[in-house]
Amino acid sequence: SQKIEQNSEALNIQEGKTATLTCNYTNYSPAYLQWYRQDPGRGPVFLLLIRENEKEKRKERLKVTFDTTLKQSLFHITASQPADSATYLCALDPSGAGTALIFGKGTTLSVSS
Amino acid sequence: GAVVSQHPSWVICKSGTSVKIECRSLDFQATTMFWYRQFPKQSLMLMATSNEGSKATYEQGVEKDKFLINHASLTLSTLTVTSAHPEDSSFYICSARQGRAEAFFGQGTRLTVV
Secondary structure, rough: OOEEEEOEEEEEEEEOOOOEEEEEOOOOOOOOOEEEEEEEOOEEEEEEEEEEEOOOOEOOOEEEEEEEEOOEEEEEEEEOOOOHEEEEEEOOOOOOOOOOOEOOOOOOEEEEO | OOEEEEEEEEEEEOOOOOOOEEOOOOOOOOEEEEEEEOOOOOOOOEEEEOOOOOOOOEEOOOOOOOOOEEEEEOOOOEEOOOOHHHHOOOEEEEEEEEOOOOOEEEEEEEEEOO
């Protein structure tokens, strides 16, 4: 069956450290993968999109990698801050044609000062 | 990024009544809009996909007569929960895309049926 999994429900780190979140998928061949941030009681906010021919994408303190052989994406937040505390969701478009995104359950990141 | 406006952000209604939730793409034309439902500590579950001017496509297990979706224009989709019951209480989120671009989400609507 098709699955998209995020390795842990919760991740606790200290301010200033790098947070690394993992997203694995099976039985999909997505053309791209997306990462979103969701705060409690709010809709997801788009962060980054990485295509299958891109190994790495960066945006400020965020970095995403995409390994289509391992069927895995890693999401890094460097120099983490308490304001980064939120749930992070990975998502993929199974068809690559603008159909609905399929989401992982998310990893809730807590950054303590 | 693009803005998707969803309202109301929360609503409480009595069992048996209907509730309408609006989703608008404010600065782009959305060829497709999506409606999701989210339970606490769970992932977003797709309910239906709507394309402007055509009937919505519902996911398996979603009652189309209960969750009425109208996508009247390229910037507006509505979800009406008809004859709501307490088990319909949930967080409903709309999403809009323009072709294959990234998806943008509304703020979500917390529905509580009492």
